[in-house]
Amino acid sequence: MTLRLTDITLTYPDGEQTLTALDRVDLAVDAGEFTAVTGPSGSGKSSLLAVAATLVTPASGTAEIAGHEVTRLSPRERARLRRDHIGIVFQQPNLPASLTALDQLLVMAHLAGRSPRAAEPRARELLAAVDLSDQAHKRPHQLSGGQRQRVNIARALMNGPEVMLVDEPTSALDHERGARIVGLLARLTRERGLATVMVTHDLAQLGSVDRVYAMSDGRLTPEEVTPRWRPTTSAAVPPPAPSRSR
Ligand SMILES: Nc1ncnc2c1ncn2[C@@H]1O[C@H](COP(=O)(O)OP(=O)(O)OP(=O)(O)O)[C@@H](O)[C@H]1O
Ligand SMILES: [Mg+2]
DSSP states (O other), rough: OEEEEEEEEEEETTTTTTEEEEEEEEEEEEETTEEEEOOOOTSSHHHHHHHHTTTOOSEEEEEETEEEEEGSEEEEEEHHHHHHHHEEEEEOOHHHOOSSSHHHHHHHHHHTTOHHHHHHHHHHHHHHHHOOOOGGOOGGGSSOHHHHHHHHHHHHTTTTSSSSEEOTTTTTOOOHHHHHHHHHHHHHHHHHTTTEEEEEEEEEGGGSSSSEEEEEETTTEOOOOGGGSSSOOTOOOOOOOOOOOO
């Protein structure tokens, strides 16, 4: 299993009391599996991604990522695990304003100690994978919201992660652009064997995910998978029409 969270409880101090953001959460995501987490605002979705991203340490429970047990790692080892094995896409693409799309990706290689020149073919291949080959020279303000989000996704893939964590990738986009981003994530998940967790408010975007979980007050429960939520092929097989009684 590429990502396994077991019995995770995460608390935050809240005045005299503690707030339980995650309450005994279990989640397992295999390579090539696209998992969605839905739930109301404040229910704990971003907290779940923060634990999976090794950015916060839970009060109890274990997190295993790409064969590493996170609780056993030092902060430095955790940073390395994040850099080399985890792709993180935040809701707001925080792309440095002065860098071109290509350079946004090359910076990631540089941070991992690789020469940008050697990394350029991979960066161009990833920009092509997100259909941005002709936008490589543009800076963030010259790109649309959907294009920026695609740069963000390509950047997260630059160091070849096994785990991809994506927080509300479509919230700033209209429905059609949002659906394209989710379709892109589904394709990359399968083609590259990623274990992907995507947080979304938008139930209409769940057409191409393998599994859906609902978060409520810090508790995560699997949703029943309906035919509509079964993985579709890249040929975009339409869901079966509901049978109507005459
Ligand atoms: N750093 C923090 N310190 C204290 N409380 C926090 C912190 N981060 C989140 N919380 C609280 O933890 C709970 C879960 O927050 P979280 O951000 O995980 O929710 P969410 O489901 O992602 O919400 P949204 O859909 O609005 O993004 C909320 O009650 C929030 O106020
Ligand atoms: Mg959130």
